[in-house]
Amino acid sequence: MSSEVYFSNLRSRGQKDNKNSKIKQLFDGAKFGDLIQEEDLTAIKLHFGERGNDAFLKPVLVNAVVEKTLNSNGKPFLTDTNTLYFGSRHNATQHLETAIKNGFAYAVTGAPVIIADGLRGDNWIPVEVGLKHFQQVKIAGDIISADSMLVLSHFKGHGMCGFGGAIKNLAMGCASAQGKVEQHQCAKPVISDNCTGCGTCINSCPLSVMSLSDGKAIIELEECVACNNCLAVCPESAVSLDFDALPEFMERMVEYAYGAVKNKKGKVGYLNFLMDITPDCDCEAFSDAPIVPDIGILASKDPVALDTASYDLVNQQVGLENSLLEHHHQKGGDKFRGVWEEVDGRLLLEYAEEVGMGSKEYHLINL
Known part of the structure; x- marks a missing residue:
């Protein structure tokens, strides 16, 4: 059975169809107001952007969702969880500082910021899922405690799952630090023969689980939490992902996504923003050039249908020159495989449908 996905392009010739107005129309079209009961503490789940990144969802657009939530008599708060890697959002203090520097101040968005897993990522609640890889997942406490949730996602590429969207x-x-470790447990970095033993990765390892042996770097895999700091700093590109492990990694992600919304009883709405569609996650401390033109904004109560429609719309574009996109520039070509050739993000969509998160079949409704 197909799910409804609402779409608005980015053309605008006046105030009544600017981006904020389009977001409000999508909110109404998808009937997100029905998800919010009076006095609901409503989590607006988004990504505040790493320091140095500029492709994350703009705070002024988030304000439109906040206003609609307030008009629905909800009590909105903006939220995310701390990162596993040691960047500018590794604990709640740094995370809040980064959010404010990136523009997510109350005066701009109209809602307070709460880091959902606490000061050091240890505020989490177990959720029973009973799936292939996990019987139980560790979800941030304030995500679980929220009465309803709106999930705002910047749709873009991702090196480990092909693309990043609602799922x-x-x-x-929505995972705690330990939950992030569990998802990455099967996909830890590997070191190739290109290693020169320079020691750069060893100095970057926050847990000191890397060392030199016979002039080559080695990783104590039992202690490694797959923060992937070593991938980013290796000057020889000798540290890489274990691509054979990525299908299981994607399944683990889906099971955590399933757990994040299990207790919400359907009171979750999703918006995907197909703008600044970069090759990488907003967790990077930079933003590469977009791989396709800006497309529009989509809304749905079904995250699988929403991500599938977003994926399809990206692939319908002609790829942009002077971007990381090396293959499939033509219309219909898989743009994310054109960037991350060895990663098939469609596996994530298939497993999400299999576990009952939604349907890949969708009916696109233009607003």
Whole structure:
């Protein structure tokens, strides 16, 4: 059975159809107001952007969702969880500082910021899921405590799951630090023969689980939490992902996404923003050039249908020159495989449908 996905392009010739107005129309079209009961503490789940990144969802657009939530008599708060890697959002203090520097101040968005898993990522609640890889998942306490949730996702590429959209926003974005470790447990970095033993990766390892042996770097895999700091700093590109492990990694992500919304009883709405469609996650401390033109904004109560429609719309574009996109520039070509050739993000969509998160079949409704 197909799910409804509402779409608005980005053309605008006046105030009544600017981006904020379009967001409000999508909110109404998808009937998100029905998800919010009076006095609901409503989590608006988004990504505040890493320091140095500029492709994350703009705070002024988030304000439109806040206003609609307030008009629905909800009590909105903006939220995300701390990161596993040691960047500018590793604990709640740094995370709040980064959010404010990136523009997510109350005066701009109209809602307070709450880091959902606490000061050091240890505020979490177990959720029973009973799926292939996990019987139980560790979801941020304030995500569980929220009465309803709106999930705002910047749709873009991702090196480990092909693309990042609503499902990834739920999976990594709603997990505690330990939950992120569990998702990455099967997909730890590997070191190739290109290693020169320079020691750069060893100095970057926050847990000191890397060392030199016979002039090559080695990783104590039992202690590694897959923060992937070593991938980013290796000057020889000798540290890489274990691509064979990524299908299981995606399944683990889906099971965490399933757990993030299990207790919400359907009171979750999703918006995907197909703008600044970069090759990488907003967790990077930079933003590469977009791989396709800006497309529009989509809304649905079904995250699988929403991500599938977003994926399809990206692939209908002609790829942009002077971007990381190396293959499939033509209309219909898989743009995310064109960037991350060895990663098939469609596996994530298939497993999400299999576990009952939604349907890949959708009916696109233009507003």
